[in-house]
Amino acid sequence: MTIDNKIQAGNTQTFKDDCIFPPVGDLEIRWRAVQKYLLEAGGDACLIATHVNIYYLTGMVFTGFVYFSVEGYPLYFVQRSFGCEGAQIVAIRKPEDIPGLLKARNIPLPKNLFLEADQISHSEFLRLEAAFNPEKTGNATAILKKARMIKTPWEIGQFRISAAKHAEAYRTIPSLFKEGMRDIDFQTEIERQMRKHGSIGIFRTFGGNMDIFMGSLLTGDNAGMPSPYDFALGGGGMHPCLPIGATGEVIKKGNSVMVDMAGNFTAYMSDMTRVFSFGKLSEKALDAHKLSMEMHDRLMAEGKEGTACADIYKWSLAMAEKAGFGENFMGIKQQAKFVGHGVGIEINELPVLMERSKDLLQSGCVFAFEPKFVLPGTGAVGNENTYLVTETGIEKMTVLTEEIILLLDAV
C-alpha cells in the first residue's frame, strides 16, 4: 500500500507554504514508533480520536479517527470528507461505521483495542468500545505520549522556527513598556507582538483542567500567588474564573517582570522565560537570577543522552538550597515539584524533570528547563529555555540574552 496524499492536497488550497505539512517519511517515523509501543503493550490496534493526536499522526486536523494496526499504514476515517479520496482515507458518517469498513477490507478486528483513555471522555470511550466490542481495551494516551516524547526531524525543524520567532518577538518587549503600565496592559502589548510575529494563538495543554491564555506575565509579589494549575508559577489572575497570571497591578520600580509566553508559532511550541526589570532589583534577586543562569550552564555542560530527568531536578534543588534559596525555588507558598518538562504540540509533554521521574534524556527529546525563584518584595527571577537533546549533548533552541533586561534604561 502506498501513501496517498490527496487529503493533504485537498487542504493545501488555503496555505501558501507547503513545508507546513510534514513529509510522509516523517509521519512514517511516528507511525512506526506508535506501532512499536503498541506491540510492546500487547495491543492489536488503536483508534485515535483527539485532534492533538490526529494532528501528530497526520499533520492535519480533521473530524474523524485514525486507525492503526500494529503493522501496515494507518487509515484515516473521516467525517465530512468533502470528496477527499485515497487509499488511506475512508469516509464515514459515525464511528460505528468503522468495524464494518475494516471487515470489508479484510482487516481483522482487534482483540485488544487501545483508546485514548486519559484524553477522551468516559462517554466517548464507552461508545468507541461498544462499536468494536474488543476482548480488552488499553490506554492509547500512554502510547502516544511515549512516541511524542522523541521528536522527528521535521518536528525539530518546527521547534526551530518557533524558537526563532519567539526570540524575535521577545526582542520587542523593552520598547513596549511605559511607566505606570499595569501588568495586564504590558502583557496585552506583548500578546499583540506575538501574534504579529505569527503566533497561532491557542496554547495547548494536556489535561482538562489546565487553562491558560497566551502565557503569563508576573510582577512583584503576584509571582508568589498560588494557582490551581500545574504550571511552574501561578499569579492571582484578572478574574476568579481564570486565577493565573497578571492581576491588573501597576508595575512598580524595583520589581521584576517575568515574561513566560508560549512560543506557538508552529504547532510545536518553544517555551521561554525572560526577566525584565523596571529599576534596579535587589542584590538578592540578582544573585538568584545568576544562580538560575548557572543551572542552565550546568545543564548544557552535563546534560546528554542517558541523563536521568530526576537527577536534573535533584541537583537544581540542591544548588538552590546550598545558595540559601531553597524556600524561594519554584514558588513560595506553593512550590512546583518540577524544574522542567517536555514540550511539543502541548506545553506539558514528557519527560518531566521531577524527583519521581524514571525517564532518561534521549536524543530527540525537546524540553523546557525553568529554574525560577520568587523573592518577596521583588517578584520572580530566573530564565527558561527550550533544549534539544542531540547525539552529542544538549542544544539550546531559545537563543536570546539571559541577563535581566532593563525596561526604560534611563530610570
Add this chain to the structure above:
Amino acid sequence: MTIDNKIQAGNTQTFKDDCIFPPVGDLEIRWRAVQKYLLEAGGDACLIATHVNIYYLTGMVFTGFVYFSVEGYPLYFVQRSFGCEGAQIVAIRKPEDIPGLLKARNIPLPKNLFLEADQISHSEFLRLEAAFNPEKTGNATAILKKARMIKTPWEIGQFRISAAKHAEAYRTIPSLFKEGMRDIDFQTEIERQMRKHGSIGIFRTFGGNMDIFMGSLLTGDNAGMPSPYDFALGGGGMHPCLPIGATGEVIKKGNSVMVDMAGNFTAYMSDMTRVFSFGKLSEKALDAHKLSMEMHDRLMAEGKEGTACADIYKWSLAMAEKAGFGENFMGIKQQAKFVGHGVGIEINELPVLMERSKDLLQSGCVFAFEPKFVLPGTGAVGNENTYLVTETGIEKMTVLTEEIILLLDAV
C-alpha cells in the same frame, strides 16, 4: 449548616471588586437546580471534577472536587487549600480521601453516584468510581448542562457586563482598519482592543475537539471554507494545526469582513457578530444581510417562553429558502445545521436552535442567534446577537448597530 465563605475571602486578596464573586444566595439557586435534576434522574450524589462546573457551583476555580447529595449543602474537597477553612471546605490530598471523610461526617456514601461522564477522561472516571465503589453511576454532565441552561440573576448581570464591553470594543473596529491589511492583522488589532476592554482571553468551549483562539474574522471566499469544528462558519485558518478563521489574505474591496469574537469579559460570554465592508458589497449580499436582520426582528417579535428551539431553526431556514438563499444559509460547502445556541461559561451550551432540539425557550435562557449567509465572491453577511428570555418576551443583550459597517468611509 450555614455557608462559610472563608475560601472566597481567602481568594479575594488579589481582586479589587467583590461583585465578581457571586452572592451565596445566587449559588444556592444553582445548587437547588442541580439537586432537583439529580433527584429526577435517580441519583444520590454527584462528584464534580471539572473547572467549569466547579466555577459554576462555587464562583471559584480550585484544585479539587465539589460533592453534592440531593439535599443539604455541597462540600468543597480542596487539594492545596493553603489553610482555607470552613464548614463546607474539606482539605484532601487525593480523591480517594473523600469517602472516608464523608463517613466521618456521618454522610452515607451514594448508591448511585453521578460523575461528569461527557467531560472527564475515561481514566479519571474509573478512578473516581473506584474510590466510591457505588452500585451504579450516572452522568453528571447532563445534569449540569440542564442546570446551566437557566441562568441566575447574578449570571444574567455578568452577561450584561460582557455584552456592554463587547459592544464598546466592537465600536473601535472601523478605526483599526487600514487598506492593504491582511485579515489576520486586522484580527490581531481587534484582539488587542478586546483585551484592552477587559477580555479574559480564553474562549471556553464544550467538547475536547472544539479549538478556537479568541474568535474568528472571515473575509471573502474564506468564509465558505469548511472546518473540522462545530462552529457556525469555518475558514481555512493560518496553520494546519488550527484550521479555522483568518488565512492571511489581504482584505479586498467589495468583500465583507465578518467579525465574530467571543465576549468573554466575565466568565459569562456574550456572542456577537457584525459585518464590515471595505467598499460596497453586491446587491445580493446586502439583500441577504437584510434578511438576517428580518430574522432577528422576527425572533424578537415572536420568541417567548415556550417557543420551540426547533421552530426557530425551521422558520429561519424557510425564510432563507423562500428568499432564494437556501444554499447560502449557514455556509456553502458545509452548512451548519443550527442557527443559534445557548451561551454561558462555555460558548456552546443548551439550548441548541436546531431541527432535532426538543428544548423550549425558558425564562433565564441566554442564547445566541446567528442567521448567516455565505455569498461566493463577497464573503459572509448576517448578524449574531445574544438574547435573554424573560417572563415577558425576549431581550437583546448585544446592542450595537446592525447595518453593515463601512470601513474607510471615503472609499
